[in-house]
Amino acid sequence: MTAPSKNFTSIADAAIDSGSPLTAELMTQIRDSLVHLEEWLGKDYIAAQNHSHNGIDSALIAIGPNWMRNGGFEDGLSNWTTLAYTGGTVGITNSNETEGIQGAFISSTVAANGGGYLNSDEYIPVIAGQVRQFMVTVMASGSTVPIKAQAIWYDDAKAQISVDTIINITTSPTTSRLVVRRISSPATAKYVRVKLELPPGAGGTGSVYFDGVTVGLPHMLGGEQVFTGNGTFSAVWGDVIATVQGGGAGCDGTTNGGGGGYASGPVTTSADITVTVGASVSNASGNSSSFGSLMSATGGTKGAGTGATGGTGTGGSINISGSNGAAGGASFLSGSTPADSNGSNYGGGAVGGGGSNRTGAQGIVIVRW
C-alpha cells in the first residue's frame, strides 16, 4: 500500500504552552499529522458520528465450524423464531441444558396440540447436492414426549424446496443424546434452516429440550466404541458406521468350523441400540453378532469338510461371508486356521483333525461416529 503523503509529527509540550508562538512550522505539523491520520484510516473512509451495527455499516459474520448462529441458546432465543401451540410454551432453560448454561425447551399440556417449535432465522448458504452435517442434543421429561428436528431446504429465491428429518421420535430419551445426521442437500438447494419441534398428535405431554444445534461440513467426530461383549450403544443417535463380525464355529476332532460372517457400513439410528457379540464356542456352530436390527453377521457352522460353512453378513454396504472350515475357517478379521487348532482373532473358525474339541473365536462389534 502507498504510504501516507504527510508525516505524523509528535509536537512537544513546550511548543504549545502559553508563551509559544503560532509559527508556520507548528501549524504545518498539525495539518500534516491530520492528513497522515486521515490517509492511515483509509482515503475512502466515510466518517459517521456513531459506529453502527445495523447490518450495513457493519454486520456480524459467521466464524468457526458452526454455521448456526446461537445454536447453543446462550443468547436466549436470538436468531430463533418461536411459536407455541395452544397450551404449549417455548423458552429457555438453564436446568436442562447440555452445553453452556442455557438451552431451549418446548412444553406441551395437550398432546393433540403439541408444544410448539423453534425455527432458525438465518438462511445458511449451502452447495446443492453436497452433504451437510446437522447436530443437536435432545432429551425429554418423559419417554412418551415426542421430539422432532428437521432440515428445511430453500432455493435461491428462499422458497422452501423440501424437508429432511434430523430426528423424529415418539420414544424419547430422558437423558441427553447427541443426534448427528449427514444429509445431502437437494439438487436446487441454496439455503437451509433448522426447525425444532414438539409436534402435535403423538405421544404424551411434557417438555423436550434442545441444545447445541450445529450445521457444518460433514465430518466424523472421532468417536469409537468397541464391543467384545453384549452391550448397548448410546453414544450418539443418527449416522454411525458399524462393523459386525460373527463368531467362528468350534469343532470336534473330526469336524471343522466355518469363519463368522462380516458386515460393515453406515447406518442411521434413532434410539439406543442393543449390541450382541457372538461368544466363542467349543464344538458348536458360532454365535451371531449384531448391531440391533440394522446389521448382523451370523456365526460359522460346524460340519465335516466344506460342510462347515462360513457365516454371512447382512445390513452392511459390505457383506462378506466367512470361509468354510475346510479352507481354514477364516473370517474377514482373522486369518485361516491351521488343522487341529482354535479359531484366531475375531470370527475365526476352529479346524479339527487332532481328535480334540477346538474353540471358534468370538465375534466383535465396532461403532464409529
Next chain:
Amino acid sequence: MWARIEGGIVRELTDADPAGRFHPSIEWLPCPDDVAIGDAYDIHGFGPPPAQTREEAKVVREINVARIRVTTTAGYEFDGDEVSQNRMARAILGLSAAAPGTTINWTLADNTVIQADVAELTEALMLAGATQAAMWGLPT
C-alpha cells in the same frame, strides 16, 4: 428359547428375545427348551439331528484315517495314516531282501527314532491296516 435356523438345521440358540436385536433377514423361531444346536427343523417342527450323509461320512473317515496311530507289543507308537503305511510297506520289502537282523532308522509318532526291524514294521503295518479296515464302512 429361540433358535436360529439355517439350512433346516438349528445353528444357534438364545434365551434373550431376538426381536429387534438382529437384522430382519436372520430367521429366529421360538423353540422348546430341549432343542439343541444341530437339531433339524422342518414344517413338522424341531427334531433330532439329521443322519450324516455319505459324503459327510467320507470326509470324516478321511480325517480319521489321517489320525491313525498304533502301538506295537514293544510299546512303540507308530503313525498309521496311509502315507505312513506306504512307507512301512516299502521298508519291509527292502529289509526282507537284506541280511537277517538288518534294521532301519524309523521316526515314531512322538518324533523319537528307533532301529526298526522287519518284524516291528510288519506288526505296525498290520495294526494300521486293521484299524483302517474297521473304519472303512460307510452308511448307505
